[in-house]
Amino acid sequence: MTLDILYFAWLRERLGLPRETVETEAATVADLVAQLVAREERYAFVFGDTTGLRVAVDQVLTDFDAPLSGAREVAFFPPMTGG
Template identity: 65%
Template sequence: MRVLYFAWLRERIGLGREEVETEAATIADLIAELRQRDARYDAAFADVTTVRAALDQELVDLDTPLGAAREVAFFPPMTGG
């Protein structure tokens, strides 16, 4: 699965994207797996209330099942104006 990181998540992790093999059932499970990788991921996902996700380019909640998704993107909340 392709995982994309945007804004300060990309800066903290040091990657804009990567291919990840996962057994995660939901996006929240994927975050938990990523946090176990090393301190960079743990710091980036320390406060999941500041993280939004898109599954195959559609905004979703973190408890959304991954199913057969090909891409997950993580980014901070968007502001408009």
């Protein structure tokens, strides 16, 4: 499947790109992250500790165990604070 991946805040800065399109057979978000990490060191650096990250699949907040079947977009971002 083809997925659009969006990166926000410091993830965008550290990866050097705001978005990308990837071909993947990943079944879950965690599988997608593993595929990205295997591609390049910069992904390993960004996704080395996912406990501080949030993820949305097709604009719905979810967790890293979420299935990707039928998904079109995955977004990664740090936790947001309000005020």
